[in-house]
Structures are given as structure tokens and as C-alpha cells.
Amino acid sequence: MSSPDFYQFLGIPRRLALDPKELETRLYSLSRKLHPDLFARKSAAEQSKALDDSALLNDAFRTLRDPVKRAEYVLKAEGFDIGEQSTKDVPPELLEEVFELNMALEELRMGDDDAREQLEISRTTFVNMRDEIDVETQSKFAEWDASGERSVLAEIRALLNRRKYIANLIDKANVPDRV
Amino acid sequence: MFQIEFDSQEAAVGIDLGTTNSLVAYMNLAKPEVIPGEDGDKLVPSVVSLATDGRVIVGNAARQELIDHPDRSIYSVKRLMGRGIEDVRDELKLFPFRIAEGSESVIRVVLGEKTFTPPEVSALILRQLKKNAEAVLGTPVTKAVITVPAYFNDAQRQATRDAGRIAGLDVLRLVNEPTAAALAYGLDKRQEGVIAVYDLGGGTFDISILKLHDGIFEVLATNGDTHLGGDDIDNRLLRIALEDILSEWGDDLSHSGEAVQTLRREVVRAKEQLSFVPSVLLAFEWNGKAYHREITRELFEGLIQDIVDRTLGPCRDCMKDAGVTAEQIDEVVMVGGSTRIPLVRSAVEVLFRARPHTEINPDEVVALGAAVQAGILSGTVEDQLLLDVTPLSLGIEMYGGVVSKIIHRNSTIPASAGETFTTGIDGQTNVLIHVVQGERELAKDNRSLARFDLKGIDPMPAGFARIEVRFLIDANGILQVTARDARTGREQSVEVKPSYGLTDEQVEAMIEASIDHAEADFNAAQVASARVEAENILNATDKARRNPAWQQLSEEERASVTTAVNRLMVAVNSDDHEVIQNHIAALNDATHALAELMMNTAVSSALKGTHV
Structure with a gap:
């Protein structure tokens, strides 16, 4: 559904690198103006507007606070396809790590608790990879904020796809202690 | 600047509708205060009993009935709110609820010869609290903030709101219990900081983590168990x-x-x-x-070690969701009678590494906070604002029974999400959307909220229709759904079929027909007896006017009797028994001289007995 632009609504410049503190300050100050609690004694029309406005405020804050959601929001607005990417094909550079993770999971399923050690190694590897991606993404954010180059957005999209793939692997490696 | 605003609005109260006890509080100037019941007790046990003469007994008096007439009494009805019969099978083994036949869609409990839905029973408790407040405040009370466990789902919230409506209350807001407690503590407290509220009540457990910022209470995350207490x-x-x-x-x-x-x-x-x-x-x-x-x-x-331990998992999950560690939590607030147990206190202290606050009575703190929120909504409390979250993710069932989450748990409310739907068959004119609440992947493992039927879609080839649906969770944590035809821009009609609980029509019917009428019936009986009394005195006066004594009265005396007769003949049609009684008294006064005259002359005793 077409809704007003989140950046415009919050009154902040359209940048990918955002200061979470600044965003929070906007949330608080706008909440003090828009929240339904402040309109409880007003007309039904004003109450309904307060409900819509504060829902929009919270939706905007929730989206822009999270770097991944924020980037996806901008990518979508700039005409990029951010739909589910096929995650079936293992990126070649991850072949070995994915193989080891799957082996460990299989061994654990067979009742071999020693596999937990390998699982933890895999998990750490993937978490490190994700953190590296995040650092790289941050620098790309700054690059786009400065240049506005579309090619940078394409790079960001590729980073996000890779990040999503690795996040799935981390989820897989997060096996509860007792199943 | 120096203008004084007179608030024409009547006071709104805050109500803690608890599993074991319920309380009502109000803002006494700048301070929230609990209102005691007729027996002086601030806690009204959430026990309802239906006496054999049809009278409804609530609170302490009903506790004795629980022993004397267990088949006419009920407690812990909160456990049944917004739930289906299959949800409560386990409870039925432990609690002596008598469920009526045919409770498949909506549970009905049996009290004596009558059956009630859980919202109707809760309404009886609310009505008692309303009465207690009216007696102390001396004004009608029609507006209230009612608290609910933070972890209550949509159906449980709706059932609570329905209870308020059935009790004749305009429910200004449903507030989460731990958040209300934070508000009660937050009065002139620290300006910044992170606080955890641990709320172990009679039947429910909640944990909420909030960030305080200059009067704003922002809930970061909440977790809990609606069946632990x-x-x-x-x-x-x-x-x-x-x-x-x-x-x-x-x-x-x-x-x-x-x-x-x-x-x-x-x-x-x-x-x-x-x-x-x-x-x-x-x-x-x-x-x-x-x-x-x-x-x-x-x-x-x-x-009870394992029961206490069961509260710790949700606490850890809540910290994780809030993105804080135990060290970052500045203060812990204890709510609910069960937090008096030393084992509970020490477990909380160990987990959060902070000595929990217990200054405010844990039984009263939620009602006090609800009164503060009522003050915020009626404008008497300024500079404080609550930003709460939805406890459970909202999703829609997709093909294959998989859930697509559209609003994640711990999202600040109000929150919304839009989705576009289309048809799958040529000429299809309606689309059914199944909305669920919960964290599981499959729809069947989550809580079914409702089925929304998008009706009246123009027939066209499959996949051509574009219906934009907006899901909005309001500040009460209750879902609203609206839809629009994207091609025409027209509002699309949506029919709601709630999976549990009552439809709007059912609630309306209950408001019409219900217990409200316990009072109305009582009033009607008083009106009827006043009318009988009026007829008697009118007949007696009519007879007396034909008595010779009538002519002995002065012209003024006769005129005043005639006026009083005429007035009573009009007043008899009133629905207010006091109006009728007042005019009966007036006619009695006016005929006093006449009656004395008749007695003195010993002509007749026609007026005998009309003097009350």
C-alpha cells in the first residue's frame, strides 16, 4: 500500500548511514505530538488520524532503525528487486564451510554429541563472516550517501543477499542444547 | 497562560481485573489511590456468585458462597477469557469450572440455573468495582482504563474490552499490567534508565523491559506465560x-x-x-x-522450585529481545502477590543482579498505574507517555499452511503492515484471509485470530484483482483490518469471523439484555410498586372529594389538592420511582387537612392508611 516516505515523515535526510540516537530522538519528539493518548478526548476523526500517524511513525522507526531493513527500504524505493533470492545454490567460496556444517548437523542427529564442537566452530566462522559483511555494508552506506551512485546500491544489494544466506547458516548452527 | 481549564469530563478510573483479585484506583489530585469496597477492603476477590434469589454477589462475600454454593460460584474466570474449549481442557481438571453444553464456539459457564460467557462474568466484577468507585467519588463512573497481562493475545484482549462494554464502561484503553506498574513506579523517579518489571500474578506471568527517557516509557520487549501463577x-x-x-x-x-x-x-x-x-x-x-x-x-x-524456574526462561528471552544484558538493567520492579515469596525474590535478584523494588504494594501497583494512564488519557497527567509493544507476531496463513509474518513481536504499537491479495480462480468474488498470532512456522501451531472475508470483488480473470489489505494493531494491542481495491480505490468490505470469542453483534446483544438489567429490573420493580401506591392514593382522594368534608375546605386548600392530584397523575408515567414517590408525598401533604377533617367529623375512614 502506498504510504508516505519514511524519511520525509521523520524529517531526516535520505541517508543510509544513520545515527540511531538521532532516529530515537525523532521517535520521541514525534510521539509526543502524534500518539493516540494525546487525542483521547478529541473527535473520532482526530483519534483515527492519530492512530494512523503514530502507526506510520512506528513503522518508519522500526524500518529505518535496522540497517538491513533500512537498506532494503531504500533499494525498493530506488527500483531494485529485493524479493527472496534463491538460496539453494551454495556460493562457491562457502562450499567447504557449508559442507562441514551439514556434516556436524548430520552427526548430531545420529546422536554424536562430539559434533557440537564442530558446530560451534562453524557458527563462529559464520558469525565472523556476517560481521565482516556488516562492516563492508557500513562503508558502502557512507559511499552512497556521498555519491548517490546507483552502482553502489547494486553492490549493497549483493552484500545483503550474501548476508541473508549466512544468517540462515547461523540459524542452522544454533541448535538448542537438548532437542 | 493563567487561564484555568475546567475539565467537564468526569473522572476516568484505572482497573486491575486480576485472576485472583481486582482493584479500582483513581487520580486523587496528582497521586493515584486505590478505592476500597463497601467492606473497606481494597482487594475485591475476583469471585462471582449467583444467589438463589437471582442476586449477584461479588468479592469477599462471594468467597463464602464458593464454599456454601460451589455450583453457583466461580473464581479465576480470567483463565477462560478469550479462549476456546480445547484450550482449557487441562484447566478443567484443576479448576471447578462447570462448562455448559454447546460451548464449542464460545465457552459458557454454569452458575446455578443460568449460563454466562467469561466476559459476562468479568463484567459482573467490573460492575462491582464501578459501584465501589461511584460510592466513594460520588459521581457516575463510565470511563476506565483496564489492565491485561502483557502476553495476552488479541482474543483475550477483545474479551476484556467486551467485558468492560457489557459492564457499561467506555474502555479508554487496555494497558499491559507490567507497563502500568512501571508507570506507578515512574512517578518522580529516575529520568533515564532501563527497568525490568517482573509480574507474577494469580494466573499469569509477564516480564517486560522498558527504557525510561524523560517521561517516555518505551517498552523494549515483553515475554511471559499466560498460564503460570x-x-x-x-x-x-x-x-x-x-x-x-x-x-x-x-x-x-x-x-x-x-x-x-x-x-x-x-x-x-x-x-x-x-x-x-x-x-x-x-x-x-x-x-x-x-x-x-x-x-x-x-x-x-x-x-515450587520448578514453577519459579519456569519464569526465568521468558526473562532471559526478554532480555535478548530487548538487546540488553542483566548488567544494563538499572532497576527491577516486582508486581503481583506471588512476588512476596522469598524464593521468587531471590531468583529474580540472582538473574538480574539487582535488588528488586517492592516499595509499592505488589497487589496494588498495577491498579495505581492504570489510574495514572487514565490520568494521561484525560489530560490530568502530563509529560508522561507510554510506548508499548505487541507481545506476539502477527501473520497470515499462506499456501501450504505456512505463516508469513507481517508484524513482528515487540513492535511498538500502533503498528501496521500492508499486503496485496489477488484471486486464484477466474471470476472469484471473495478472498478469505486467515490471520494468526504467534511465533511458530505453521499456522496450525499458532493462535488463530480470525478469518477476514474480502467480499464483493468484481469478477475478473484469476490474478487480476488487486486488494490492498492494511493490518493495524492499535494502542490496545487489538487488530483492525481494512481493505481497498487497488484498481478502483474503493473501500473493500471485510467480514470478520473471530476464531474465539464474541462477535460485535453478540456483545451488543449482551449489553442490551444483560446484567445491566439486574439493576434495571430492580428499578422497574420500584417503579411498579410506586405506581400501585400512587393509584391507591389517587383513588382514595377521588372518593374523599365526594365526601361532605371536601366542601368544608378553603378554596386554596381545594386548589392545592387538585394541583397535587394532577401532578401525581402526570408523574405516574415517569420511569423514576423517586419522582413518583415525591409526588405521592406532596399529595399526602395536600390532603392532610382534608383527612383530619374527615377523621374529626368521623364521617369516613376513606383516607385511612394513605398516610405513609
Whole structure:
């Protein structure tokens, strides 16, 4: 559904690198103006507007606070396809790590608790990879904020796809202690 | 600047509608205060009993009825709010709810010869609280903030709101109990900081983590268990006592409502005492036999350790969701009677590494906070604002029964999400959307909220229709759904079929037909008897006017009688018995001289007996 632009609504410049503190300050100050609690004694029309406005405020804050959601929001607005990417094909550079993770999971399923050690190694590897991606993404954010180059957005999209793939692997490696 | 605003609005109250006890509070100038009931007790036990003469008894008085007339009494009805019959099968083994036949879609409980839905029973409790508040405040009370466990789902919230409406209350807002407690504590407290609210009540457990910022109470995350509380502890003790009695006496008392209720009262007393003394004696007498057992705190703690432990998992998950560690939590607030138990306090202290706050009575803190929120909504409390979250993710069922989450849990409310739907078959004119709440992947493992039927779609080839649906969770945590045809821009009609609970029409019908009329019926009876009395005195006066004594009255005296007769003849049609009574009294006064004259002349005793 077409809704007003989140950046415009919050009154902040359209940048990918955002200061979470600044965003929070906007949330608080706008909440003090828009929240339904402040309109409880007003007309039904004003109450309904307060409900819509504060829902929009919270939706905007929730989206822009999270770097991944924020980037996806901008990518979508700039005409990029951010739909589910096929995650079936293992990126070649991850072949070995994915193989080891799957082996460990299989061994654990067979009742071999020693596999937990390998699982933890895999998990750490993937978490490190994700953190590296995040650092790289941050620098790309700054690059786009400065240049506005579309090619940078394409790079960001590729980073996000890779990040999503690795996040799935981390989820897989997060096996509860007792199943 | 110096203008004084007179608030024409009547005061709104804050209500804690609890599993075990309920309370009502209001803002007395700048300070929230609990309003006691007629018996002086601030806690109104959430017990309802229907007397054989049809009277409704609520609170302390109903607790005795629970023992004397267990088949006409109910407690812990909150456990049934917004739930389906299959949800409560386990509860039925532990709680003496009598469920009526045909409770498949909406549960109905039996009290004597009548049946009630859980919202109707809760409405009886709310009505009592309303009455208590009116007696103390001296004004009608029609607006209220009602609290609910933070972890209540949409159906449970709707049921609570329905209860308020049935009780004749305009429910300004449903507020989460732990958040309300934070508000009560937040008054002139620290400006910044992170606080955890641990709320272990009679039947529910909630944990919420909030960030305080210059009067804004921002809930970061909430978690809990809507079926964990002091009742579970009582049931443990009760089971042990029943087992003891079975082995000592050879009697199985578990099916005797009266015995179980008496014993339950005794174990609750023992439990409460154990928070202050190291050992208590459980004593129970029944049919001339006596059962005694010493319970030490050590034994008690061993008995309830796992119940206390069950609260810790949600606490850890909540910290994780809030993105804070135990070290980052500045203060911990304790809510609910069960937090008086030393084992609970020490477990919380160890987990959060902070000594929990217990300055405000844990039974009252939620109602006090609800009163503060009522003050915020009516404009008497300024500079404080609550930003709460939805406790459960909202999703829609996709092909294959998989859930697509559209609003994640712990999203600040109000929150919304849009989705576009289309048709799958040529000429299809409606689309059914199944909305669920919960964190599981498959729709069947989550809580079904409702089915929304998008109706009246123009027939066209499959996949051509574009219906934009907006899901909005309001500040009460209740879902609203609207839809629009994207091609025409027209509002699309949406029919809601709630999976649990009452439809709007059913609630309206209950407001119309319900208990409201307990009072209305009473009023009608008073009006009827006043009318009979009026007819009698009018007839007697009519007769007296034909008496010779009438002519002996002065012109003024006759005129005043005639006026009083005419006025009473009009007043008789009033629905207010007091109006009728007042005019009866006026006619009595006016005919006083006439009556005396008739008595003196001993002509007749026609007016005898009309003097009240």
C-alpha cells in the first residue's frame, strides 16, 4: 500500500548511514505530538488520524532503525528487486564451510554429541563472516550517501543477499542444547 | 497562560481485573489511590456468585458462597477469557469450572440455573468495582482504563474490552499490567534508565523491559506465560494435602467442591504465611476428622522450585529481545502477590543482579498505574507517555499452511503492515484471509485470530484483482483490518469471523439484555410498586372529594389538592420511582387537612392508611 516516505515523515535526510540516537530522538519528539493518548478526548476523526500517524511513525522507526531493513527500504524505493533470492545454490567460496556444517548437523542427529564442537566452530566462522559483511555494508552506506551512485546500491544489494544466506547458516548452527 | 481549564469530563478510573483479585484506583489530585469496597477492603476477590434469589454477589462475600454454593460460584474466570474449549481442557481438571453444553464456539459457564460467557462474568466484577468507585467519588463512573497481562493475545484482549462494554464502561484503553506498574513506579523517579518489571500474578506471568527517557516509557520487549501463577502453587499444595488425606483417611475428597474449596483456602493461607515465617501448620477438619501437617519453607521451596524456574526462561528471552544484558538493567520492579515469596525474590535478584523494588504494594501497583494512564488519557497527567509493544507476531496463513509474518513481536504499537491479495480462480468474488498470532512456522501451531472475508470483488480473470489489505494493531494491542481495491480505490468490505470469542453483534446483544438489567429490573420493580401506591392514593382522594368534608375546605386548600392530584397523575408515567414517590408525598401533604377533617367529623375512614 502506498504510504508516505519514511524519511520525509521523520524529517531526516535520505541517508543510509544513520545515527540511531538521532532516529530515537525523532521517535520521541514525534510521539509526543502524534500518539493516540494525546487525542483521547478529541473527535473520532482526530483519534483515527492519530492512530494512523503514530502507526506510520512506528513503522518508519522500526524500518529505518535496522540497517538491513533500512537498506532494503531504500533499494525498493530506488527500483531494485529485493524479493527472496534463491538460496539453494551454495556460493562457491562457502562450499567447504557449508559442507562441514551439514556434516556436524548430520552427526548430531545420529546422536554424536562430539559434533557440537564442530558446530560451534562453524557458527563462529559464520558469525565472523556476517560481521565482516556488516562492516563492508557500513562503508558502502557512507559511499552512497556521498555519491548517490546507483552502482553502489547494486553492490549493497549483493552484500545483503550474501548476508541473508549466512544468517540462515547461523540459524542452522544454533541448535538448542537438548532437542 | 493563567487561564484555568475546567475539565467537564468526569473522572476516568484505572482497573486491575486480576485472576485472583481486582482493584479500582483513581487520580486523587496528582497521586493515584486505590478505592476500597463497601467492606473497606481494597482487594475485591475476583469471585462471582449467583444467589438463589437471582442476586449477584461479588468479592469477599462471594468467597463464602464458593464454599456454601460451589455450583453457583466461580473464581479465576480470567483463565477462560478469550479462549476456546480445547484450550482449557487441562484447566478443567484443576479448576471447578462447570462448562455448559454447546460451548464449542464460545465457552459458557454454569452458575446455578443460568449460563454466562467469561466476559459476562468479568463484567459482573467490573460492575462491582464501578459501584465501589461511584460510592466513594460520588459521581457516575463510565470511563476506565483496564489492565491485561502483557502476553495476552488479541482474543483475550477483545474479551476484556467486551467485558468492560457489557459492564457499561467506555474502555479508554487496555494497558499491559507490567507497563502500568512501571508507570506507578515512574512517578518522580529516575529520568533515564532501563527497568525490568517482573509480574507474577494469580494466573499469569509477564516480564517486560522498558527504557525510561524523560517521561517516555518505551517498552523494549515483553515475554511471559499466560498460564503460570500463584494458582499453580496453590494447586501443588492442594494436591499434596488431598493425597495425604486419601492415604490417612481413605477418603478421596477431590470431587467434593465444598471440601476442596475449604482446603484451598487453607493452603492459600499457609502459602501466604510462609513468606513471613519459616514453618506453618496446615490444619483441616472435615466431617469430624482432622488433618494436620507441618510445612516448612524448605519443603515449600522444593515444591515450587520448578514453577519459579519456569519464569526465568521468558526473562532471559526478554532480555535478548530487548538487546540488553542483566548488567544494563538499572532497576527491577516486582508486581503481583506471588512476588512476596522469598524464593521468587531471590531468583529474580540472582538473574538480574539487582535488588528488586517492592516499595509499592505488589497487589496494588498495577491498579495505581492504570489510574495514572487514565490520568494521561484525560489530560490530568502530563509529560508522561507510554510506548508499548505487541507481545506476539502477527501473520497470515499462506499456501501450504505456512505463516508469513507481517508484524513482528515487540513492535511498538500502533503498528501496521500492508499486503496485496489477488484471486486464484477466474471470476472469484471473495478472498478469505486467515490471520494468526504467534511465533511458530505453521499456522496450525499458532493462535488463530480470525478469518477476514474480502467480499464483493468484481469478477475478473484469476490474478487480476488487486486488494490492498492494511493490518493495524492499535494502542490496545487489538487488530483492525481494512481493505481497498487497488484498481478502483474503493473501500473493500471485510467480514470478520473471530476464531474465539464474541462477535460485535453478540456483545451488543449482551449489553442490551444483560446484567445491566439486574439493576434495571430492580428499578422497574420500584417503579411498579410506586405506581400501585400512587393509584391507591389517587383513588382514595377521588372518593374523599365526594365526601361532605371536601366542601368544608378553603378554596386554596381545594386548589392545592387538585394541583397535587394532577401532578401525581402526570408523574405516574415517569420511569423514576423517586419522582413518583415525591409526588405521592406532596399529595399526602395536600390532603392532610382534608383527612383530619374527615377523621374529626368521623364521617369516613376513606383516607385511612394513605398516610405513609
